[in-house]
Amino acid sequence: MLIDFHTHTTASDGALSPSELFSRAVDRGLTALAVTDHDTLAGWQAAQSLQSHGVALVCGVELSCLWGGATIHVVGLNVNAKSEELLEALDHLQQLRRDRAEKIAAKLERLGAVGALAGAQALAGDAAICRPHFAHWLVSEGYMPTVSRAFDKWLGNGKPGDIKTPWPALADTVAVIVAAGGVPILAHPLKYRFTRTKLRALCDAFSVAGGLAVEIVNGRQSDAEITQLKRLAVDKNLSVSLGSDFHREWTYGADLGVDVAIAGDISGVWEMIL
Template sequence: MSVLIDFHTHTTASDGALSPAALLQRARDRDIRLLAITDHDTVAGYQAAVAQYNPSGNALRLVPGVELSCVWSGVTVHVVGLGMDCEHPVFVAGLARLAAARTERARVIGERLAKLGFPGALEGALQEAGASQVGRPHFAAWMLARGHVDSLTRAFDRYLGRGKPGDVKAFWPELAEVTAWIVQAGGVAVLAHPLKYALTRSKLRRLVADFVAAGGSAVEILNGRQTPDQSRQLRLLALEAGLEVSAGSDFHQESSWGAEVGVELRHLGGLRGVWQRWLPPQDCPSVEVT
């Protein structure tokens, strides 16, 4: 019998397309056992889902989650927090700091786009974001709506992606600080999608070592759609560092290119899954990987 979980999802509280209630229902419809809503730099999505959640007679369990932005050696890195106390004062203060950083970052992105001939970008992005945490996808949506680009992909390729004018990362706190917020709040710190940072093998190992030194205890070995070779690389990385592993879809919206909500637990051999904190032993895989 297969078991579906998802420890990396997004809602309209950050840059996802579904409301927390809609994502919760989608997870129920797919018989997902464990779900963490991990919006960028906010737990508003998780808290909204909790308000809609009735555990009575429901196999789905909600796990507190968040995806926090930070920097390491000048590279923007994301750390997923799972199971933390969302009211812990250190964690709450950290989220407030990130909200301020995100606001300042948006101001700088708006200024840079204005210099490129796109006045009103900040106001437009804020309008697109509404009650959500403002981010680059909202700038991209505004640019598309105003006809400045012909697709969201084009907006990122030319203006907002890595190395482009809208790629502003100077305002995020350091990896060690963000990891400590999660750990002090009683949560599990997970290094999100390690291969997306395009680091050399030696730099990736240094990143993992610094993450572990800061209190990190797990790494994502499955994040959305990836190749078997990528999964093997990440399993080896986790084994070498003695880390637990996590898995998620990184779901943002229904699409032909993105993964659906829910990932099937894989047989992980000598690795321990973070989900074992919340799943009974009989539902956790233990067969050796070849």
């Protein structure tokens, strides 16, 4: 069975519209698809009318938060889209994103990239504005040769456009998902580049807060990395989730769909949801 519980659309920083993403899921033969845009339910809301062709559509969101001085992402699956706690949290996160975008633009302007805010907003449209919008604008205007170079030079961690944002605390974010009746999942644990000790401490804090699962697949990973995350899940008594973290079709990215057989005999969140 193929599922994908971590995907993005044009409602945040993905390249495909919700309908295009859903069509791709149908073509790929998925059993279930979760739309988990950054800090917004707009992608899922736009895809609701498309539920057909044997693909179960799961309401999801990827929320930004802080733990240990680092930005952490928590995926909430099967959330109630009408939850007052969730909607208030999303409004707050969107305001933080707008504030961050203005600060990023100011930094880029000082580096000579004139019109950065308007340019990124034009690319984002109604979507939640994200750093990739700035990166694509920098490329389109000739300031950078590639999106990767834009992050390496100006937008990545530790670079001028890396604005420290006062995201909510991890525990508060997990509480919002739980209040909305959802399943909180620690997204892409290895992307934080924590030491083994710090990663285990993060999982402890996540579990204590009410977190239920960790992603053991979130794109293209080695067998050794998947094995490492499976052991982590077992050690911390957490279930597992699977996703591609799909943003767009590209040579080095994973396509939609992960086989649940990868989890082996470890409990998967799809067993709670489907």
